[in-house]
Amino acid sequence: MKLVVGLGNPGKKYAATRHNAGFWWVDGLARVAGATLRHEARFHGEVARIGTPAGDVWLLKPATYMNESGRAVGALADFYKIAAADILIAHDELDLSPGSVKLKFGGSASGNGVRSIISRLGTPDFWRLRIGIGHPRELAANEQEVVDYVLHAPRAEEQRAIEESITRANDAWPLMAAGDMQAAMLRLHTKPGSGPAPKS
Secondary structure, eight states: OOOEEOOOOOOTTTTTTTHHHHHHHHHHHHHHHHHOOEGGGTEEEEEEEEEETTTEEEEESSSSSSGGGHHHHHHHHHHHOGGGGGEEEEEEETTHHHHHEEEEEEHHHHHHHHHHHHHTOOOOOOOOEEEOOOOOSSSOOOOHHHHHHTTTTTOOHHHHHHHHHHHHHHHHHHHTTTOOHHHHHHHHHTTSSSSOOOOO
């Protein structure tokens, strides 16, 4: 893994909202590594470089707002010649309940941020860390209800569940950094006390 991107919206207004779960995870990686994310205009976001046993990894929090995340990802990937397969995008996921976290490679866009990145990179073949935030209701919500939901802070119990899932992702990070994605998926997708989960 050479580039880890957390998706979200910049500014205090959005800092605590569900849509910023990807930012939360990248902030945690930087904090544990003792790194400071600093704004880099040429990369349209906040950037840090952290060391791992497998080599240095760039961290990126786009400042473009979610819908144009691809502009920041593409700028950094182009500059450092990072292949899409060596990129991990961490983002909130409506289709997973709070407390769930899944790792997958490729696939369709699950939101505007990922869609923007696919468009900019010209391929869907990159890694995604999907951090569950749940859906506003069991039945299909209209678009405005979904927007309102993701742009508000989680309830207290949801926040605790999301934080627990981020902790599990932190525990699996050394495996991801080393490129052992199958082992990372097994660790993330296996609930404590249960047998091995499917790796998809």
